[in-house]
Amino acid sequence: MTTQPTARHRADVAPDALPVPATDGSVAQWTDRYSHAVMDTFGPPQRVLVRGEGPYVWDADGRRYLDLLGGIAVNSLGHAHPTLTAxxxxxxxxxxxxxxxxxxxxxxxxxxxxxxxxxxxxxxxxxxxxxxxxxxxxxxxxxxxxxxxxxxxxxxxxxxxxxxxxxxxxxxxxxxxxxxxxxxxxxxxxxxxxxxxxxxxxxxxxxxxxxxxxxxxxxxxxxxxxxxxxxxxxxxxxxxxxxxxxxxxxxxxxxxxxxxxxxxxxxxxxxxxxxxxxxxxxxxxxxxxxxxxxxxxxxxxxxxxxxxxxxxxxxxxxxxxxxxxxDDLLAHVSELGAWIREAVAALQHLLVTDVRGDGLLVAIELAGPVSAAVAARALDAGFIVNPCTPTTLRLAPPFVLTQDQAQTFVDFLAALPADPTELTA
Structure with a gap:
């Protein structure tokens, strides 16, 4: 004798009938809940993110960010790519x-x-x-x-x-x-x-x-x-x-x-x-x-x-x-990575002492141990980057990033103060 699955185990149960965690609530509320539920191995989250599309993500307060870290070189196709999700x-x-x-x-x-x-x-x-x-x-x-x-x-x-x-x-x-x-x-x-x-x-x-x-x-x-x-x-x-x-x-x-x-x-x-x-x-x-x-x-x-x-x-x-x-993304990665490095170098910004890397793995070397301060300013301005050393910003964006989108970050860099002490004051 075979038994039939109960309603809660059947594949024909409508998805909206299943319990799904709500995404409403502010970044502050979610961060507080995080601190009481998640082991403190990473420290408090910089933001609580609720959705993404292409090279962008949105936090629980509705703010949009250009993701130039890609989950630390993980999200090569960006977020919610239709072919991957399918x-x-x-x-x-x-x-x-x-x-x-x-x-x-x-x-x-x-x-x-x-x-x-x-x-x-x-x-x-x-x-x-x-x-x-x-x-x-x-x-x-x-x-x-x-x-x-x-x-x-x-x-x-x-x-x-x-x-x-x-x-x-x-x-x-x-x-x-x-x-x-x-x-x-x-x-x-x-x-x-x-x-x-x-x-x-x-x-x-x-x-x-x-x-x-x-x-x-x-x-x-x-x-x-x-x-x-x-x-x-x-x-x-x-x-x-x-x-x-x-x-x-x-x-x-x-x-x-x-x-x-x-x-x-x-x-x-x-x-x-x-x-x-x-x-x-x-x-x-x-x-x-x-x-x-x-x-x-x-x-x-x-x-x-x-x-x-x-x-x-x-x-x-x-x-x-x-x-x-x-989508010939290897060629795009090479071309866009070279453009980013050239565009940052062309700023001749006194805060930037070097830019290096291959493809879309890029380091921006800074004139002092201010990478964390720059990354914090970038986040407030809507850009996710990584201060991987005290003097280095790392970029590892999705391969679907466009030159126009990358230009917005170059413009952000251009507006930074030339004196490192102004970033930590």
Missing amino acids: AISAQLGTLGHVSNFFGSPTQIAFAETLLALAGAPEGSRVFLTNSGTEANEAAFKLARRTGRPRILALENAFHGRSMGALALTWKPAYREPFEPLPGGVEFVPFGDAGALADAMGDDVAALFVEPIQGEAGVRPLPPGYLAEARRLTREHGALLILDEVQTGMGRTGRWFAHQHDHLGGGVVPDAVTVAKGLGGGFPVGALIAYGPQVAALLGRGQHGTTFGGNPVASAAALATIGVIER
Whole structure:
């Protein structure tokens, strides 16, 4: 005998009959409720956002903001993109989640697509995750499977907050509260090929490196560094693992930052981690292992994930990649990013000492530790930016941003006082 679902479990129940959290209330009211319900790991929210469209978001008070951070390089298609939302809805209406005892067409197609975009050789494989830190955690375990005791990472690196990824992360303020961390990780100076050569040896399992250090202030590796890193790791039998969590999936105008001649110069890594913009806002990440020998380092039962590669996340990633290809957004990212950097530099503003980056990952260096004050002024003026270091503003906007929209932020910068002390007075 089979039982019928009750009304509360039936698919034909009208959506408006289901309890949905109300969005009415002011930013102040929601912030107060946040403080009593959400763990205080991020501090109070700067605003409480209720909806978005394209590169814009609105807060609970009805104020509109140009989102020039994109959820920290996540919302590559902006907010509420119709193709992405349709793909997620369609997949969820067909098959939402299965365990990894089973496969799904979207999961398999997604993995195949990633391998193709990465230019990975025959025998390469993908491990699908939910986030960048999980992708780096998987890569950490991949390195451990070599049997070698030492892992190298760069000073000022950021690879995530889980224990393995945190062990690869340089910043003492992130590391020290959770020590002892997994051991064997050593940090070498950023961009110093000579120091890397001195640290390298036949007991090194892997070198972890970001082609552009995002959290450290959008700092690209010097030209030729990755090529030398590849030569050294190959000479000593170590893995070269590239963290492209922030820089991958079109953020710099190529699918992966190391595909640029000035960053990678044709380097083929042993593994790449990716997340953030991969799902256009839906949580998804991946570890790409290049070639059969590297892919075989993690065998059956040696790693796992409940949600990684689920059909909905896979559908979101496929839709995001499809829109980027369909709308030629890689070219747009390159062109608009170059325009933003040139427009900011052309201001010749005394407050701005440098502007750098690739594609739509841009850093604006300021003449003093006033980035937080500038970011606060920007928010009040309707712009979301990130003070990633005391002297650096980071921009990582959606790929759908237009030049006219970007111009409004350039105009905001132009109106800032030239004297840093006026920003903190």
